[in-house]
Amino acid sequence: MSFHSPHSAADPENASSARSVRMLPSERIVPRRQLELIDALAELGGADRPVSARDVGLRMRLSKKSAAGAAGFLVHAGLLRPGRGAWGLTEAGANLARLRAADAARARLHLRDHWQGSWFQQRAADRLAAGSVEEGELARHLQAALAGPPERGLFMVEWLVYALLVERDENGTLRLPADQTPPQEPQGAQDVEEEEPGGPQGILDPLLNATAEHVTALPDDEFIALMGAYRTVFAALAPKTGSHARI
Secondary structure, rough: OOOOOOOOOHHHHHHHHHHHOOOOOOOOOOOOHHHHHHHHHHHHHHHOEEHHHHHHHHHHOOOHOOOHHHHHHHOOOOOOOOOEEEEEEEEHHHHEEEEEHOOHHHHHHHHHHHOOOOOOHHHHHHHHOOOOHHHHHHHHHOOOOOOOOOHHHHHHHHHHHHHHOOOOOOOOOOOOOOOOOOOOOOOOOHHHHHOOOOOOOOOOHHHHHOOOHHHOOOOOOEEEEEEEEHHHHHHHHHOOOOOOOOO
């Protein structure tokens, strides 16, 4: 599934805003709790019924402002449907909540597929295409030209790691997953290709590559014909009288 900006027929003004801006996760709550907000919406409203910010806040013990701040990015990322003081799950959001309850690995794969082509996935891939970087460097790259505290960039990195769009090694260094790394032509491949023979087999090859047993086992007529051919070649290659030989 490719990434699409969220929209809602019931709230076209919010839909237009969601499509036109680039947004990073709220710094108010960590990504793990933002994921739990999706779970809470699934429990309270299912796949169809919107849930008010008040009810979400009470369920998660969050202030209404913190819940609303977290929901903003989730709407932007295509997981929530915007409403007036309430949110519902998109199809992608409902599937994410369902998979999180049943199979955590498949939930992450689902989010990876949903976010392919998103601006933040593309920006991370562009930066990591040249090689691995430290977490802070990628966070700053993601947040370039966007307002807000640095935690927003760092939280975006956490989301990308969760969605399997970025890998983190034991030292905290970030890189693209192997299946998303651009293929690189092996160094010297062009030279190797140019060195490979492109024409027909050389006339001396059969004799030079054959064993003595193979040559002597030829029928008399073939043996005589082969020797005659090589005698002609050697005679043609022999230096003429008066020529200058070079060592």
